[in-house]
Amino acid sequence: MExxxxxxxxxxxxxxxxxxxxxxxxxxxxxxxxxxxAVGEWIMLGAFLGYYLNGWTxxxxxxxxxxxxxxxxxxxxLIQPAIQRVISGHRGNPLLMGLVFxxxxxxxxxxxxxxxxxxxxxSIPSKLAAxxxxxxxxxxxxxxxxxxxxxxxxxxAITLVLHYMLKKTDFGTGVRALAQHKESAGLMGVDSHKTNxxxxxxxxxxxxxxxxxxxxxxSMTPMEGGRYTVLAFFVVVLAGMGYLPGVPWAALFLGLIxxxxxxxxxxxxxxxxxxxxxxxILLISPKGLFGRGW
Amino acid sequence: xxxxxxxxxxxxxSLVTAGAVGAEAPxxxxxxxxxLSGGLATGGNVTKQGYEMWAKRVNDAGGIExxxxxxxxxxxxxxxQSEPSQAASAAERLxxxxxxxxxxxPYSSGVTLAAAPVLEKYKIPMVTGSAESPLIWRExxxxxxxxxxxxxxxxxxxxxxxxxxxxxxxxxxxxxxxDAFSKATAETFRDxxxxxxxxxxxxxxxPSGQDLTPYMSAVRAxxxxxxxxxxxxxxxxRLVKALRQIHYAPKALLMxxxxxxxxxxxxxxxxxxQVYGASVWTPTLKTKGGxxxxxxxxxxxxxxxxxxxxPDYTMAACSAAxxxxxxxxxxxxxxxxLDEAQKLALVDVLEKLDIHTFYGPIKFxxxxxxxxxxTGLTPLAFRSRxxxxxxxxxxxxxxxxxxxx
Amino acid sequence: xxxxxxxxxxxxxxxIQALWDVGFGVRExxxxxxxxxxxxxxxxxxKTIAGVLQPFSGNVRFNGSLISGLPAHxxxxxxxxxxxxxxxxxxxxxxxxxxxxxxxxxxxKVRRDQNLKSVxxxxxxxxxxxxxxxxxxxxxxxxxxxxxRALMQDPKLIMFDEPSLGLAPIxxxxxxxxxxxxxxxxxxxxxxxxxxHQALKISDYCYxxxxxxxxxxxxxxxxxxxxxxxxAYLGI
Ligand SMILES: Nc1ncnc2c1ncn2[C@@H]1O[C@H](COP(=O)(O)OP(=O)(O)OP(=O)(O)O)[C@@H](O)[C@H]1O
Ligand SMILES: [Mg+2]
Numbered sequence: 001m002e003x004x005x006x007x008x009x010x011x012x013x014x015x016x017x018x019x020x021x022x023x024x025x026x027x028x029x030x031x032x033x034x035x036x037x038a039v040g041e042w043i044m045l046g047a048f049l050g051y052y053l054n055g056w057t058x059x060x061x062x063x064x065x066x067x068x069x070x071x072x073x074x075x076x077x078l079i080q081p082a083i084q085r086v087i088s089g090h091r092g093n094p095l096l097m098g099l100v101f102x103x104x105x106x107x108x109x110x111x112x113x114x115x116x117x118x119x120x121x122x123s124i125p126s127k128l129a130a131x132x133x134x135x136x137x138x139x140x141x142x143x144x145x146x147x148x149x150x151x152x153x154x155x156x157a158i159t160l161v162l163h164y165m166l167k168k169t170d171f172g173t174g175v176r177a178l179a180q181h182k183e184s185a186g187l188m189g190v191d192s193h194k195t196n197x198x199x200x201x202x203x204x205x206x207x208x209x210x211x212x213x214x215x216x217x218x219s220m221t222p223m224e225g226g227r228y229t230v231l232a233f234f235v236v237v238l239a240g241m242g243y244l245p246g247v248p249w250a251a252l253f254l255g256l257i258x259x260x261x262x263x264x265x266x267x268x269x270x271x272x273x274x275x276x277x278x279x280x281i282l283l284i285s286p287k288g289l290f291g292r293g294w
Numbered sequence: 295x296x297x298x299x300x301x302x303x304x305x306x307x308s309l310v311t312a313g314a315v316g317a318e319a320p321x322x323x324x325x326x327x328x329x330l331s332g333g334l335a336t337g338g339n340v341t342k343q344g345y346e347m348w349a350k351r352v353n354d355a356g357g358i359e360x361x362x363x364x365x366x367x368x369x370x371x372x373x374x375q376s377e378p379s380q381a382a383s384a385a386e387r388l389x390x391x392x393x394x395x396x397x398x399x400p401y402s403s404g405v406t407l408a409a410a411p412v413l414e415k416y417k418i419p420m421v422t423g424s425a426e427s428p429l430i431w432r433e434x435x436x437x438x439x440x441x442x443x444x445x446x447x448x449x450x451x452x453x454x455x456x457x458x459x460x461x462x463x464x465x466x467x468x469x470x471x472x473d474a475f476s477k478a479t480a481e482t483f484r485d486x487x488x489x490x491x492x493x494x495x496x497x498x499x500x501p502s503g504q505d506l507t508p509y510m511s512a513v514r515a516x517x518x519x520x521x522x523x524x525x526x527x528x529x530x531x532r533l534v535k536a537l538r539q540i541h542y543a544p545k546a547l548l549m550x551x552x553x554x555x556x557x558x559x560x561x562x563x564x565x566x567x568q569v570y571g572a573s574v575w576t577p578t579l580k581t582k583g584g585x586x587x588x589x590x591x592x593x594x595x596x597x598x599x600x601x602x603x604x605p606d607y608t609m610a611a612c613s614a615a616x617x618x619x620x621x622x623x624x625x626x627x628x629x630x631x632l633d634e635a636q637k638l639a640l641v642d643v644l645e646k647l648d649i650h651t652f653y654g655p656i657k658f659x660x661x662x663x664x665x666x667x668x669t670g671l672t673p674l675a676f677r678s679r680x681x682x683x684x685x686x687x688x689x690x691x692x693x694x695x696x697x698x699x
Numbered sequence: 700x701x702x703x704x705x706x707x708x709x710x711x712x713x714x715i716q717a718l719w720d721v722g723f724g725v726r727e728x729x730x731x732x733x734x735x736x737x738x739x740x741x742x743x744x745x746k747t748i749a750g751v752l753q754p755f756s757g758n759v760r761f762n763g764s765l766i767s768g769l770p771a772h773x774x775x776x777x778x779x780x781x782x783x784x785x786x787x788x789x790x791x792x793x794x795x796x797x798x799x800x801x802x803x804x805x806x807x808k809v810r811r812d813q814n815l816k817s818v819x820x821x822x823x824x825x826x827x828x829x830x831x832x833x834x835x836x837x838x839x840x841x842x843x844x845x846x847x848r849a850l851m852q853d854p855k856l857i858m859f860d861e862p863s864l865g866l867a868p869i870x871x872x873x874x875x876x877x878x879x880x881x882x883x884x885x886x887x888x889x890x891x892x893x894x895x896h897q898a899l900k901i902s903d904y905c906y907x908x909x910x911x912x913x914x915x916x917x918x919x920x921x922x923x924x925x926x927x928x929x930x931a932y933l934g935i
Contacts, residue, residue, distance in 0.1 A: 010508040132541045145539035177789045177800050184787040186771035189804035219531045227503050259508040267498040
């Protein structure tokens with residue numbers, strides 16, 4: 001029982017990482033109905049940019065986040081029109097076309113990643129990674145790893161910034177309008193092309209920053225993107241496809257059950273258990289935890 | 295007359311070209327079945343570099359000398375794509391279409407288990423420089439050999455060293471990643487602990503890629519003396535980072551082979567310090583070789599010049615697999631292409647092989663649970679000590695001692 | 700001088716052609732109505748003017764400059780608003796955010812507070828329901844919101860696509876009163892209606908669309924007297 005506080009804390013900290021993995025992904029699905037198979041690859045690329053920047057400048061990875069964001073915002077902004085073209089073709093199912101296209105992007109990035117970065121696993125050093133708070137009293141103890149706490153703070157910050165942008169700015173209202181009714185948004189003067197590019201840029205930028213975070217907390221190889229794509233799917237499906245406010249809660253929920261299962265039940269079947277829980281929830285509420293997804 | 299000159303010239307030219315084609319010297323066609331793509335591409339490419347290095351050195355010297363004539367080797371790749379099924383079809387293609395004389399084996403045990411039966415069917419001998427799962431040798435494939443001893447042969451060595459620490463460790467937690475090799479490693483750790491009277495408090499096989507921090511928090515509450523982990527480098531790095539983040543250092547952290555891999559040390563930097571591991575080869579090992587490389591250092595220098603990296607034991611074992619073939623076929627005295635009888639004879643020679651290389655002795659066991667695995671080596675135990683910054687590619691010197699066999 | 704000049708536009712959806720050489724004009728301050736049965740091409744006409752659809756031949760000019768070929772958001776910026784058929788609100792935005800979307804453009808943002816006040820004056824019910832999601836409004840309230848949203852755009856030309864559709868008779872009357880009032884204020888209006896009686900009464904000039912072609916035109920009075928129109932559209 002003395003483990004419980006630690007278990008809950010660890011769950012929340014894992015959940016924080018899941019938030020950043022999934023939030024941009026959910027945003028993009030909500031606004032333009034693209035399921036981006038390459039989400040893990042953006043994370044991977046961001047991790048490597050962070051790794052090399054850290055090597056060249058010696059700056060702490062957290063200080064590099066803005067640079068990584070700007071670079072990948074640009075990439076996302078430039079690449080979006082290609083995706084839009086594919087999904088707005090008049091034939092076929094746009095959702096499926098998007099899936100297939102981004103699957104292709106994923107394969108290309110992964111292949112290039114392997115060629116350019118090599119096969120080895122990289123990890124970004126951070127001063128924060130070696131320190132933690134430790135409370136200990138008899139059998140009771142609680143460790144708070146700084147680097148993960150920073151990760152959670154980052155996740156909360158991203159969530160708040162996105163929330164502010166979407167709810168309090170005209171641009172954000174335009175984005176929500178675009179998501180709800182594309183044609184009417186156009187009539188109101190929303191340039192859907194440009195807005196899509198910006199949103200996609202924000203998403204790629206957030207994902208890349210997540211990569212830096214993940215590479216600091218864990219490690220990264222060019223083949224590893226798929227793992228994060230799966231996680232992003234899990235969280236977003238649980239939150240309800242495209243229902244952004246559900247993402248932080250779904251992410252924390254997933255982190256918590258994972259942490260509880262791994263300690264109190266079996267470490268061997270944690271992922272299976274997470275999957276079963278997800279399945280049951282979707283059975284009861286097919287539109288996610290809050291019943292507000294697609 | 296002018297026309298005649300032209301025609302003669304043309305005829306002469308075609309004769310020369312035809313002659314050149316006809317006179318092309320026979321080569322040893324060697325199939326390399328390994329994962330160049332997919333999840334195991336990291337390891338797969340390590341094996342590829344090892345095989346390539348050997349082939350390059352052989353061909354630089356003009357080839358393998360058989361009865362006074364030189365025959366070069368030609369590597370033909372079959373990408374196993376990290377999938378057993380793809381490994382089988384790659385083996386099938388190499389055997390049936392390319393008509394290879396001989397095969398060099400895949401990275402990872404699962405893939406090897408799929409390729410071996412196909413080569414068995416075509417009666418093509420294979421030496422692999424990577425498979426480490428005991429499962430392979432239990433299958434007793436007649437045509438499959440391996441230069442790395444299985445984990446159950448080597449894995450116990452590091453624990454034996456740890457058992458001599460003062461005070462001696464009493465309690466251990468053993469974790470294994472969920473794949474054939476890692477599971478076997480974890481099993482070996484568990485069994486050896488029991489043999490050494492170290493109590494195994496917790497034993498778990500965990501799916502790869504999982505965040506182990508909560509698990510480690512729980513482990514810490516149990517206060518074990520030893521944490522032993524069987525897994526590939528990726529998971530090892532994550533585990534060490536997780537421990538570091540929760541500020542927990544067990545007396546001994548044991549992680550099989552990964553510890554000596556340059557990638558591991560590069561990725562972890564200072565974190566790799568307290569880690570124990572076992573290995574069969576390092577670039578600083580004292581060895582004496584007959585073929586190509588006289589010792590481990592010269593091999594390491596060669597790899598460094600060719601690929602800019604420090605070879606790990608897998609790469610060395612792969613180059614050594616090539617050496618094993620080279621030695622065997624020289625003893626046999628058979629020129630390419632090898633017919634079926636010669637391939638069978640080659641298996642006999644391999645079984646009796648007893649050579650010394652830069653990698654250490656190669657001597658394949660021909661019975662029991664290590665059937666066709668190289669049991670000529672003495673496993674080493676390591677303590678990883680690194681003081682280099684992270685950006686450095688070079689691992690620095692490590693103290694290592696011979697374990698009690 | 701025509702503010703809006705539709706010059707022989709032809710439009711198709713994929714392989715299906717919906718408009719054939721449709722041409723007409725709207726003068727400054729006029730209220731012009733397009734009549735037509737279901738599927739005649741009325742909505743297609745308005746959407747083409749609004750830039751949602753593009754003609755494959757012909758063009759549209761607004762205040763003398765070419766607007767066909769421009770995307771919807773640029774047409775909106777030029778000063779044309781559409782109150783679309785079936786309201787097409789942003790269902791999960793609240794009433795105020797729907798209205799604010801009307802002044803998304805820089806051109807209109809500066810007058811946002813002023814316009815909001817006058818829309819709330821015109822439709823007090825919207826002021827009461829400011830924070831309510833648009834999808835929870837009644838049909839009539841939704842129509843008010845759709846009109847209010849268009850007014851927020853400070854349009855030089857406002858187009859209504861069957862604003863009375865699906866409303867109770869009292870509300871139909873109210874909608875027409877509003878349109879008449881807007882017209883009286885001097886606004887230029889292009890109205891599409893199937894409620895021919897009401898529409899003819901308030902419009903200055905009418906066009907009748909049939910199977911994607913304009914077949915009649917004239918003042919409201921003229922058409923009311925036209926026997927063919929009477930038979931086909933007034934059921935007399
Ligand atoms: N998206 C579409 N794809 C294909 N055909 C369409 C599409 N929209 C409209 N049409 C066709 O174009 C023609 C004109 O349609 P439109 O919507 O303009 O008619 P309308 O006059 O507005 O009818 P209503 O009074 O029913 O609203 C119709 O035959 C219709 O079937
Ligand atoms: Mg219509």
